[in-house]
Amino acid sequence: MRDPVFITRVVLNNYKSIKECSVRLGPLAFLVGQNGAGKSNFLDALRLVSDALNTSLEHALRDRGGINEVRRRSSGHPTHFGIRLEWKLPEGTHGIYAFRIGAQKKGAFEVQQEECRIFAESGLGEESYKVENGVVVKAPVEIAPPASNDRLYLVAAAGLPTFRPIYDALSHMGFYNFNPDTIRDLQPPDPGIVLKRDGSNLASVLGVMERDKTEVHKRVLNFLSKVVPGIQGIDIRHIGKKETLEFRQLVGTNKDPWRFMAENMSDGTLRALGVLTALFQSADNQDKTVPFVGIEEPEAAVHPGAAGVLRDGLRSASLATQIAVTSHSPDLLDDKEISDAQILAVVNRNGETIIAPLDEAGRSVIKERLFTAGELMRLNQLGPDKNALEKITPKQLELFAEFEP
Secondary structure: OOOOOOOOEEEEEEEEEEEEEEEEEEEEEEEEEEOOOOHHHHHHHHHHHHHHOOOHHHHHOOOOOOOHHEEEOOOOOOOOOEEEEEEEEOOOOEEEEEEEEEEEEHOOOOEEEEEEEEEEEOOOEEEEEEEOOEEEEEEOOOOOOOOOOOOOOOOHHHOOOOOOOHHHHOOOOOEEEEEEHHHHOOOOOOOOOOOOOOOOHHHHHHHHHHHOOOOHHHHHHHHHHOOOOOEEEEEEEOOOOEEEEEEOOOOOOOOOOOEEEHHHEEEEEEHHHHHHHHHHHOOOOOOOOOOEEEEOOOOOOOOHHHHHHHHHHHHHHOOOOOEEEEEEEOOOOOOOOHHHHHHEEEEEEEEEEEEEEEOOHHHHHHHOOOOOOHHHHHHHHHOOOOHHHHHHHHHHOOOHHHHHH
């Protein structure tokens, strides 16, 4: 089985409440902490990369209120923010993608520096580019596309075969915060290849999944039937030029399932279906259409007793797709099979978000299976490792430092 990990390390500088962080990611990561700790800001930094590549940097910033809402608020108010992603692809290449965005007057911005470096599997070859203030200072080819100081250069570089795979992977990362009302609405049909953030094309995605990936579709229904007892199936119902979901569910002692349109289903059912579809949409895909899935509080609106089913779904899906979720639910973490390495503790100290592996005490009791992560959360004992934070060197926080395995 292929290694599901795509993003191996994330470095953030001055992103919203995060002053700085260097975080390594595995196949499955739970970012845990109280409300307002800054868990969502970590995932949002990765989503900004995907949004900026899919639309434009200007659109991605404007969607977040502008650069003054993205760069960290503090005394002195830093004038820039930066993101560095270390990654690896199934074909064996690995590398770095990083950029720093600076604020200008009246809410304007500029790409101060951007760099992409791609290393061959053997480690002997390298392809790269470097852009500073809208000027290509290191070109990937002799005649390189022109740069602009308000756009990410990777969009232009994607026209070159070397950079296309990493552009596709980064732009196809999926981040989800489902809106049940949006799922209830009649939806315009679309290709159904990648699930949208709010679930507004869920019917199309499930239709394609049922047609092309029957076993994956059955897996989604199997998990859903454990969350919502009696669910027998889901059909796509066409109404005029739009479509919606129709659920078949056993009710009471009836032998035949009743049919319910999406508009009549509970928030929890629709949200659970969205989460499960997001998790498994790339299962059995050799090209890993969505190489990274981030989900905000997957347990929200789901009965606490069903949290274990979602947890099993997360674990199963992470065998094929890298997954990161935010949570402040002890129920989701109530499992001794969740390892200490899968937990990232997130706390807010004086307005600054700290993200790190669990402290030594937490790691020890989880490894010895004395407590689950959920039990530690109920006791308010899921804290970040101070020693790990102190061991992070200034070089590890640099956006454009040399790659170190």
